[in-house]
Each structure stands twice: as C-alpha cells, then as structure tokens.
Amino acid sequence: MANLVAGIKSMKLYSHIDRVYNELAELGKSGDVPLTAAELSEFDQLHYHGTDAVDHAIHMIGIDKSTRVLEIGSGFGGPARHVAHNTGTRITALELQPAQNRMASELTERCGLSANLTHVCGDILTCDWQQQQFDAIVSWLAIFHIPERARLLALAGDLLSSGGVFYTEDLFSRQRFSQAERAELASGLYAGHLPDLQTYQAEFEHAGFALERVDDMSDDWTDFTTERLRDYRAGRARHVRVHGEPTYLALEEFYELVNRHFRSGKLGGIRLLARKP
Ligand SMILES: C[S@@+](CC[C@H](N)C(=O)[O-])C[C@H]1O[C@@H](n2cnc3c(N)ncnc32)[C@H](O)[C@@H]1O
Numbered sequence: 001m002a003n004l005v006a007g008i009k010s011m012k013l014y015s016h017i018d019r020v021y022n023e024l025a026e027l028g029k030s031g032d033v034p035l036t037a038a039e040l041s042e043f044d045q046l047h048y049h050g051t052d053a054v055d056h057a058i059h060m061i062g063i064d065k066s067t068r069v070l071e072i073g074s075g076f077g078g079p080a081r082h083v084a085h086n087t088g089t090r091i092t093a094l095e096l097q098p099a100q101n102r103m104a105s106e107l108t109e110r111c112g113l114s115a116n117l118t119h120v121c122g123d124i125l126t127c128d129w130q131q132q133q134f135d136a137i138v139s140w141l142a143i144f145h146i147p148e149r150a151r152l153l154a155l156a157g158d159l160l161s162s163g164g165v166f167y168t169e170d171l172f173s174r175q176r177f178s179q180a181e182r183a184e185l186a187s188g189l190y191a192g193h194l195p196d197l198q199t200y201q202a203e204f205e206h207a208g209f210a211l212e213r214v215d216d217m218s219d220d221w222t223d224f225t226t227e228r229l230r231d232y233r234a235g236r237a238r239h240v241r242v243h244g245e246p247t248y249l250a251l252e253e254f255y256e257l258v259n260r261h262f263r264s265g266k267l268g269g270i271r272l273l274a275r276k277p
Contacts, residue, residue: 073142077104
C-alpha cells in the first residue's frame with residue numbers, strides 16, 4: 001500500500017491538504033471548535049457540483065436511515081459526512097491515503113457525526129471486511145484510480161447484499177488518448193483505468209450487475225471544470241493570501257490539466273447506477 005500512496009501523490013489535488021485548515025482559519029474555526037458538515041462543504045468535496053451531486057445519489061439510490069452504505073475513495077470525508085448528516089444512516093468511508101483519512105476522521109468528530117460515520121484507511125482491493133455487507137456502494141471520482149476493474153467489481157459484488165446497488169461518478173475515455181496524453185493522465189490524474197463508454201458498461205454487466213441508469217456527464221463536467229479554473233484564477237489574490245503561492249500553483253496546475261483533457265473531447269464523465277440482482 002505504501003507504493004500506491006506514494007504514487008497517487010503525483011496528483012496535485014492530493015498535495016497541500018492543509019488547505020482545509022487554512023479555510024477553517026478563515027472562518028474563525030481553528031483548533032477543535034465544533035463544525036457542521038455544511039460549513040465544510042465548500043472545500044471538502046473533491047468531485048463536481050459538490051453536495052448537489054451527493055444529494056442526487058441519495059435520491060437515486062433512495063438512501064434512508066436503514067441503508068448500510070460504503071464509500072470507496074472518501075477523500076476528505078465530505079460526501080460521507082453529507083450523507084450521514086442528511087439521512088441519519090450509517091456509512092463506512094474507505095480512503096487509501098492515511099493523511100486524508102486522519103483529517104477526514106478528525107473533521108467528522110468535530111461535526112459530531114462519528115456515531116454514524118466510520119472512517120477506514122486502506123485499499124479497497126486488499127481490505128478485509130470480515131463478512132460485512134452493504135446495501136449501497138457509492139464512489140465519486142475514485143474508481144478510475146484503480147487499475148483492476150474486474151477485481152474491484154467482483155469484490156463489490158461480494159460486499160453487496162442481494163438487490164444492493166453500486167453508484168459511481170467516474171471518468172472514461174471518449175476518444176483514444178495519444179501515448180503522451182496517457183502518460184500525463186497516469187501521473188497528473190493518477191488514472192489507472194479509463195475504458196471507453198461501451199467497455200465501461202460491459203465490465204459492470206460482466207461482473208453480474210444490471211445497469212439501471214447511465215448518464216454521460218462529459219459536456220456538463222467540461223463546463224464545470226472550465227468555470228472552476230476561471231473562478232480559481234480570478235480569485236488568485238485571495239487564494240495566495242489564505243494558502244500561500246505553492247498551494248495556489250499546485251491546484252491551478254491540477255485544475256488546468258483536468259479541464260484541458262475534458263476540453264479536448266477525449267476525457268469523459270459518467271454517472272452510473274447498477275444493481276446486484
Ligand atoms: C478525487 S478523490 C474523491 C474523494 C471523495 N470521493 C470526494 O468526492 O470528495 C478520490 C479518492 O479516492 C482514493 N482512492 C484511490 N484509490 C483507492 C483505493 N484503491 N482504495 C481506497 N481509496 C482509493 C484517493 O486516495 C482519493 O482520496
């Protein structure tokens with residue numbers, strides 16, 4: 001796992017994670033001051049459209065108090081906190097990177113959500129779940145990092161109760177990437193699996209899932225990442241003041257890279273809901 005953790009740090013979104021604490025200091029909420037999930041949501045969601053996207057999942061899956069949920073690749077813990085706070089359900093948030101997991105856990109504690117939300121640090125491909133079962137597996141912009149899709153989906157099938165669902169927002173390849181583009185995505189985005197749309201769906205079906213809903217998010221996410229980059233650059237003076245120049249530049253580089261690949265028409269976005277029969 002140490003190699004995986006070291007490798008994924010090539011993605012600039014995962015460096016300078018102290019930026020969360022810088023934002024909290026701006027809000028006057030340093031130290032162990034109690035927080036709410038809503039106060040964090042401007043900067044703890046590492047996917048597109050923040051909590052609106054999470055609300056969409058809650059609605060599509062029909063998550064309520066009794067749904068046992070596992071999130072794969074939970075990052076700073078933002079989506080899992082939003083689910084726990086808004087549905088009252090129990091959720092397990094799995095995150096590969098120890099530093100992110102520690103911070104996520106600390107923030108969850110400060111939000112008073114630890115009874116509902118359990119943070120686990122590990123690689124989904126090697127975690128031992130001790131016969132635990134879930135009704136829903138959810139994941140936002142994480143599974144493209146994981147190269148072994150067939151193994152991942154077989155594991156997911158084992159973890160889900162019958163009738164359980166796999167919901168993901170993820171990336172795919174709309175057109176063939178050149179070798180240079182692949183190399184850039186492998187490092188800058190730590191992309192481990194970017195199949196075309198047909199293959200993406202066939203892999204779920206092969207693993208025994210029934211596809212209930214597939215949305216191509218590519219155009220929407222192209223616009224989203226364009227606006228994100230524009231707004232981030234427009235706020236440069238503020239961001240440099242709050243975070244310092246190195247953090248500003250690292251995130252700007254990341255936002256530019258992602259947006260460039262969406263704008264080329266080659267990087268695509270997918271939202272998928274699949275059910276284990
Ligand atoms: C782009 S972030 C998204 C975080 C969160 N889902 C969100 O939307 O705020 C993807 C996360 O997946 C994690 N990840 C990647 N591979 C993983 C694996 N094999 N097992 C568990 N987590 C993984 C990364 O460390 C990263 O924090």
